[in-house]
Amino acid sequence: MPEPDKFEDDLLYAITRTGEGFRTEQAEQADLVAGGYRRGRRRWRRRSTAAVVGGAAALALVGTGAVYLTGSSSGPSTAPAAAPPTTAGGSGSGSAAPASSASAPAAPAVTGDEVLAAFQALLPQGQTTDGHGTGTEPVPGKPSGGGTGAVASLVFDDGHGKAAMGISLGRLAPNDPNRAQNTCPDKKLVPYDACTATSLPGGGSLTVLQGYEYPDKRATTKWWNAKLIGQDGRQIELSEWNSPAEKGRPDSRPTPPLSPEQLKAIVTDKSWDRVVAAIPEPQPVKLPDTGKEYGQDEILRIVAGLLPKGLTESEADGQPGYANFVVNDGKGKSMVQINVQDWSRDDGTKEQLFGGAQTQPDGTKVVVRKEGGNPGMWTVDTLHADGLRVVISAFNSGSQRTPATRSTPALTNDQLKAIATAPVWKLKR
Secondary structure, eight states: OOOHHHHHHHHHHHHHOOOOOSOOOGGGHHHHHHHOOOHHHHHHHOOSOOEEOSTTOOEEOOOOOOOOOOOEEEOOEEEOOOOOOSSSSGGGGTTSOOOOOTTSOOOSOOOHHHHHHHHHHTSOSEEEEEEEEEOOOOOTTOTTOSOSEEEEEEEEESSSOEEEEEEEEEEOOTTOGGGGOOOOOOTTTSOEEEEEEEEOTTSOEEEEEEEESSTTOSSOOEEEEEEEEOTTSEEEEEEEESSSSSSSSOOOSSSOSSOHHHHHHHHTOGGGHHHHHTSOOOOOOOOOOOTTSOOHHHHHHHHHTTSOTTOOOEEEEEETTEEEEEEEOSSOEEEEEEEEEEOOSOSSHHHHHHTTOEEOTTSOEEEEEEEOSSSOEEEEEEEOTTSEEEEEEEESSSSSSSOOSSSSOSSOHHHHHHHHTOTTOOOOO
């Protein structure tokens, strides 16, 4: 089982996030180059400042640090069989108590022991150990004056092997864009066995993912997760593993103990209403200015017009400032991803990344990279004279997570360069 503070930090990070930015620290660049675009799974896990990348480019998700208390612990206990939820959609269906207004105080605080007990009561028959909980009690010295979420973690054993589990509860501000981003990850970026995303009656959404602790599957540990975003802004996430610890322990069973239906029943149960009501309403999110940004569809449209004859985009996905798709030249699928960012502001990073670049007659700086691995990634990184950075990468596989299916990508370096340096890319002012 992971250390309580670490586990709670991981879970609460998703709830205390306050916005998005468009740059990463220079120290992250090398990791981003090697790792490719990592939005998919970290949309679920939020363990670090995830990044959209093409080569060394990044569209970073920037968040506040998690606020949490050291959890209380309990000895072994036996959890009763869970009663069915009050409604099929639970609190996420819009039947929960309405979110408090900014001027209204939150309900009385809920202790960590109470959060843990509520979690245990919803589990099937079995033994729980190593339980820890963090409630909504005020945090000394914090300007906000109170906890920004609640979590509980434990090890559960139904007689078929121990399994680590954790649940987090928080609230999203009314203008938080994450309210509308409860979707399955792009499978080209994050491998998983199954995922469902559904809208709940009356509002809210629920996603249940059956995936892996390590996207590259270097260990067989499975990670299953359910995430509820309610119409009232509640965000409840439940994770489980087929191991007594999230990382570093052998698998104890073939799959995690809770089925997708049981995961759904727990996160939608109305017993969480009291906990959610005790969480202070978050401050409005400071949203980035996207008026000057290239949208996903716009990027895909421009690139479609620049692709070599005979190649078309398929399996497209993305987000503002980033898009990915697959092309097939008859020799197998090849994934392509592209970042478009405003780099007109000079913070010293441009010189570090483009100091040795080739400079074209129009002033565009060009860096060509080839990243090893399986699959491999060919990248052309460009900085246009007006400060617009366009980075395009191609893989010798239809996914950045699956082994190479061809010796080289479907696009050559010259073709990647032609796309990235095309004069159609202009900085929006």
